[in-house]
Amino acid sequence: EECGFDSLSYFIQAFRQFTGQTPSAFSKKALGKFDYYT
Numbered sequence: 001e002e003c004g005f006d007s008l009s010y011f012i013q014a015f016r017q018f019t020g021q022t023p024s025a026f027s028k029k030a031l032g033k034f035d036y037y038t
Helices: 008-019 023-031
Strands: none
Touching: 008 023
């Protein structure tokens, strides 16, 4: 609701159609780009 989607499952479906991956896969990939040890 807060981001304009009625349900979480619909958001995940729309996100996957737009990006080609799930939100969790997108997050894991994005977090891998940061180097926390420097």
